[in-house]
Amino acid sequence: MLALLTSAATCNPNSITTGPLLAKDQTLRVVLDDQPQTLDPGQTQYPYETAVLRTIAEPLLKPLADLSGVSPAAAESYETQHDGTVYVFHLRRTAQYNDGQPVKAQDFVYAWQRLIDPRQAAPTETFFAAAVFNGAQVAVLDPQRDKDRIDPALGTLGLKALDDLTFQVTLARSDPAFIWIAAMPAGAPIRADVVGRYGDRAWAAKPESLITNGPFMVGAMTANTSVKVVRNPHYWGGRPVLTAIDFEIVNDGAAALARYKSGRLDEMGVQPAQATQVAGSASLLKELVKTPALTVYWMAFRLSSPPLDNARLRQAIAEAIDREAFVAQVFQGQAMPAETFIPKGMLGYTPGLGTTQHFDVVQARASLAASGLSASQLMGIKLSYDQTSDFAKATAAFVRDQVKTNLGVEITLDGVDTNTMSSRLGSGDFQIAGPVGWTADYPDYSDWYPIFLSTNSNNFDLYHNTQYDHFVNAAATDIQAGRRGQEYQQAQQLLVGDAPVAFLAQSTSWNLVRSYVRGVTTSAVDDWPGELFPAQIYIAQH
Numbered sequence: 001m002l003a004l005l006t007s008a009a010t011c012n013p014n015s016i017t018t019g020p021l022l023a024k025d026q027t028l029r030v031v032l033d034d035q036p037q038t039l040d041p042g043q044t045q046y047p048y049e050t051a052v053l054r055t056i057a058e059p060l061l062k063p064l065a066d067l068s069g070v071s072p073a074a075a076e077s078y079e080t081q082h083d084g085t086v087y088v089f090h091l092r093r094t095a096q097y098n099d100g101q102p103v104k105a106q107d108f109v110y111a112w113q114r115l116i117d118p119r120q121a122a123p124t125e126t127f128f129a130a131a132v133f134n135g136a137q138v139a140v141l142d143p144q145r146d147k148d149r150i151d152p153a154l155g156t157l158g159l160k161a162l163d164d165l166t167f168q169v170t171l172a173r174s175d176p177a178f179i180w181i182a183a184m185p186a187g188a189p190i191r192a193d194v195v196g197r198y199g200d201r202a203w204a205a206k207p208e209s210l211i212t213n214g215p216f217m218v219g220a221m222t223a224n225t226s227v228k229v230v231r232n233p234h235y236w237g238g239r240p241v242l243t244a245i246d247f248e249i250v251n252d253g254a255a256a257l258a259r260y261k262s263g264r265l266d267e268m269g270v271q272p273a274q275a276t277q278v279a280g281s282a283s284l285l286k287e288l289v290k291t292p293a294l295t296v297y298w299m300a301f302r303l304s305s306p307p308l309d310n311a312r313l314r315q316a317i318a319e320a321i322d323r324e325a326f327v328a329q330v331f332q333g334q335a336m337p338a339e340t341f342i343p344k345g346m347l348g349y350t351p352g353l354g355t356t357q358h359f360d361v362v363q364a365r366a367s368l369a370a371s372g373l374s375a376s377q378l379m380g381i382k383l384s385y386d387q388t389s390d391f392a393k394a395t396a397a398f399v400r401d402q403v404k405t406n407l408g409v410e411i412t413l414d415g416v417d418t419n420t421m422s423s424r425l426g427s428g429d430f431q432i433a434g435p436v437g438w439t440a441d442y443p444d445y446s447d448w449y450p451i452f453l454s455t456n457s458n459n460f461d462l463y464h465n466t467q468y469d470h471f472v473n474a475a476a477t478d479i480q481a482g483r484r485g486q487e488y489q490q491a492q493q494l495l496v497g498d499a500p501v502a503f504l505a506q507s508t509s510w511n512l513v514r515s516y517v518r519g520v521t522t523s524a525v526d527d528w529p530g531e532l533f534p535a536q537i538y539i540a541q542h
Helices: 047-056 105-116 125-131 134-140 149-152 178-182 192-198 253-261 273-281 312-320 322-331 351-357 360-369 388-409 419-428 464-475 481-498
Strands: 003-004 027-032 061-063 069-072 075-081 085-093 158-163 166-170 216-220 226-231 244-249 266-271 287-303 336-337 381-386 411-416 432-439 502-514
Touching: 027 047, 027 253, 047 216, 047 226, 047 244, 061 166, 061 178, 069 075, 069 178, 085 105, 085 178, 085 322, 105 125, 105 158, 105 192, 105 432, 125 134, 125 178, 134 149, 134 287, 149 360, 178 226, 216 360, 253 266, 253 273, 273 502, 287 381, 287 388, 312 351, 312 360, 312 388, 312 502, 322 388, 322 502, 351 481, 351 502, 381 419, 388 411, 411 419, 419 432, 464 481
Parallel strands: 027 244, 027 266, 381 411, 381 432
Antiparallel strands: 003 432, 061 069, 075 085, 085 166, 158 166, 216 226, 226 244, 266 502, 287 432, 287 502, 336 502
8 A cells, every 4th residue: 555654462261260350341442533434344445444344254364463474264274276376265164144144155255256346346456356367357347338247257256165165266376465365354254145135335334234254243333433343142263251342433632542541441542643642651651552553654766867866875865864863753753763665563574684774874974975976966956745744744854954964965845735746756756755655455575565666656766676576576476485585585685775765664553551451462453452353352350
């Protein structure tokens, strides 16, 4: 997802025999930043929707907490065939929806067809259509012009129920990242009979018709106020300790913090405006949970625009930026310095590759000297940024001041509106621009590296390195995990060293969690602590 960017101990609740006594009320109260527009797995797209969806709907697989791989979820096992082009998922015999009906392979066929059906305009269509055989061809059909062709075309997709418990997916090509697609919340099963009975959009609008297969199910919805989920009595994994999770909709950070401090909330995300207040409170600091977020920010250099076509100059600028100070001053501590591409918390994070972008004033000046350019020759280089964003303003000013202080180079700030900024990035009408960055759609290399391919439309810098392209393209279909990791690491080493961008920071999620909320396992993909494993959470007596 490209953007112009304006843990506690694990616990198995089924084996709690010692430790804290359970509180009588096992209701967890969690903040949602906004009202979910839908809880249809195929239509959700925002974090405040996924935050609820993961508790009520279970896809085939689930990410491990450390994101090193996936674990069984609705599927108890799977195998690959034909050099990784066919995946066969074996569903759990005991898996049921919250109405007691069994989860069947045909439900996954139907759900995934909906994801690729162009009439649905599913937010995650691209990922599923690109992976599944014939998906790309079906997804581009026009809902009006090709309306008579769509239903037959859906039958040509590489999706098949071999029997009630066996779901087979044939891919368009070998794709080792497919397990992460299969672990997306959007890929949860949907019953055709439920959608047929209640309507294509209406089925997910009310608790009584929102039939799902997760450990919890929606018990109540109050528009702009709350969404309450309660135990699914038919969940294959047993009964969660929590009887309910109340997702309270509070879109004002100050109001959320006031509620938390008054004891009316158990978990909440700390917004930037409240970061200083939280960091300055000894009592709140004890309940603060910091988790790396899979978002990295950088400044982009236009490589076809002299003098930024000079690699040593780009390295000098990257080395002249004090990222620790940037995190403290601009992020109020809600980030960590980044000198490499892949974020901490994801497979492939290799901080040792960042030596060529490490903050070092002496080395920065040496790199500038090696570029053959003097500070006086560089006066007036333009740094374009979105002037409507306070974050972009602060970042641009910080980078300008760092380059002036540490290299003696005067950069001219060029503030423009959001549309103009987007247009300039697309057309290449800039010298330095940002901050821009990337947020993971799913935690695999293949969601990151292609954006710097020579042919990628998101490669605003016009970075072109044939070795980089070779490594990334080879890794995309390499089913040997060790070799694939090495190919991507070699690509990252080239990227960091060539410095088509100056990496700045990786954001960090700050959440307040009551000390009596136990069994929380955090992950970098969580929207709230424990989201991936809600059935493990319990409330201790307090």
